[in-house]
Amino acid sequence: MAFDPELATRAWMATLNGAARAKSDAYFEGGYWLILWGALVAIAVDLVLLRFGWAAALSARVTRFTRRRGVQSWLFAIVYLLVTALMALPWTIYTRFFRERHYGLLNQDFAAWGSEQLLALTLSSLAVALLFTGIHAAIRRSPRGWWIGATAITIAGIAFFVAIAPLYVEPLFNKYVPLPDGPVRSAVLSMARANGVPADNVFLVDASRQTDRISANVAGLGGTTRIALNDNLMKQPADEIRAVMAHELGHYVLNHGPKMIIAFTLIVAVVFLVLSIALPWMLARFGPRWRVTSLDDPAILPIVSILVTIIGVLLTPATNTLIRTQEMEADRFGLNAARAPESFASIAMKLSQYRKIEPGPIEEALFFDHPSGHTRVLTAMRWKAEHLDQPDVR
Template identity: 55%
Template sequence: MTLWSLAAAAAAQPFDVETATRLYLETLQGPARARSDAYFEGGYWLILWNGLVGALVNYLLLRTRWSAAWARWAERRTRRRALQTMLYAIPFVLVTALLSLPWTIYVDYVREAKYGLMNQSFAGWGGEQAIALLVSLVTTALILAAVMAVIRRAPRTWWLWGSAVMMGFAAVGLLVTPVFVAPLFNHYTPMAEGPLREQILAMAHANRIPADNVYVVDASRQSKRISANVSGIGPTIRISLNDNLLNRTPPQDVKAVMGHEMGHYVLGHIPVLILEFGAGTLVLLFILSRAVPRILARSGARWGIEGPADVAAVPLYAALVALLIIPATPLLNSMTRIEEAQADRFGLDAAREPDGFADVAMRLSEYRKIAPTPLEELLFFDHPSGRTRVRGAMAWKARHLAELPPGQRTMVRPAPVTP
């Protein structure tokens, strides 16, 4: 019996959450499921290797005394400490990117292409990497100048004030990125007039989201991933969906995704994200404030570093951050996953498209493992797994079955999922 004949048979039976969930999960089988599992499971190891590569690259800058040479070079160019730090940031960012380039090419291009998720040529991808590098030069110079100034002025409590500074940068980043940074990589065009656009805006207005337009992002030139967001703060709030979502999924799915993304805004996840970032940064900087002086007491002279406030110590701070992120990842994932689950529930109530939401969960499982063990989901998933999301959508459908139109009360919506 085929999957769709099973679905037809199930439609005649009382709605059952577990049966409906199973019917959706069975749409991802064979090589497609094996490829999805392999891609996502490989990402578990990337958490470790990303941290180790980052630490190794920064250690090389210390061991070779390149970092010390750049710091002394910057000191000879100007007496202003902030400008010295900004000048130091130029070789630091460029050389770090160059040393990391082979690993970056493998992770962000070769691996993505291997699993069929990359739509760009290597030249196109490289061009965007160059743009990202220029953005990194500016942001790194500003952040380093601010943080090093705090370290110099408050050597005992800099970790406290430094976390406040980083929260400020995070807030500014959320404010300016939609308007000034994102358009460097993609074109944003107003969504064409039509019923779907009006339904999205109606959902936004019903939930007091101050947006009067919906933008479409040409993400298909980079990958096949579907995505959307409600980004920005205050005057820069923008509702966006990428063209993959618009072209690869039916309207029900688009509405389900937009309901989820609006949930992040309505539930206050943007300010929560800033507060969580601040709390995490506070802990991280406190550890660094204790570890860096001890390490420099043993090795600082050998590396040519004068103390924790010397900008030449930046690679040491960066190496420790790279290593600390490894054990912190499960906690960070869990914090994000909780918020994503909250947005899932909001989106189901807002869009009232449980089958659309389940469809999207299956499409995302092209590159997210659909049915992890509970331990895998706890440690490695920053979103609920596809199985968790489909079951949640079907449970919502069961509770609201009498409220749905007759055509949506079947065990599974019969429209096939197209690749």
């Protein structure tokens, strides 16, 4: 009988059923609501700061503390970010700790989880405060055309972070050690050399102390490029590891990093252009009530946050589609490089333990930033159908 990709896909789908499927569906579908409720929590926190005059009072304090505009912006942003994180702490604890523990996706106790969250908050606050300082300087320099400078500053900041993260940020949260010599290391480096990926080592990450999720990546830019896989992936069969790593190498070979930076440059430019129109309107309409009436005032940050939160929710389908498209391209590259469609399907089913496996087409388009398990398995089975007569297909 001829191999039927549709029937093969249905057979794979049947391996995840009952309570396991209901659990993964419930976890992922709950995430749809978290997008909305998370946005509402963030907006509510900003409105409290504005409505009760706390943002204006903080701005007055930092203005009295120093006359240097850049320092004023940075100090305001640091305090603002810490205060808003504290106000939203109950929501953060529920969504990132209790909910993850409930679904069996977090292995840390509260103390370990909390210490990592504190470190992440410290680093992100410093980075975002610097970013706001630069953007606010662009606003003061060019009240009408500031969105152009703000876009350049933001994209430069993102590119810088992508470049340094593998070397200086990620090791703060996990231990990276060279993968010992063996079949996995040899196979990954062989695929890397064959496809022009400039890496001579593979790193193993101790992610299992945090989660049981399978993960790998080819991160960095230029000289900071690094291939890494976590210890959860290392527990899988060799061909499944090859399938995952071939996918990750595909992101590099297909230039997804630079392409994503270009795409996000356009998105960020549109966001700042909208902000340049909406922000003066917000100040004119609500500024007197909030005691924030000038773009020079650092207290515009909570207003900017409200607008960015709203725009971000509205852009979710577009950004998801952008990322999902690249993931599909990397899937196809990975199938051609690893030539292990059954192993690719098997790992896709394992990833579906925390992703809804068979969403509707509209649901997948709106809420999935990766292809669904069904889409990935069907892709693998179609690839297999076209290569059945080739002896090197594993």
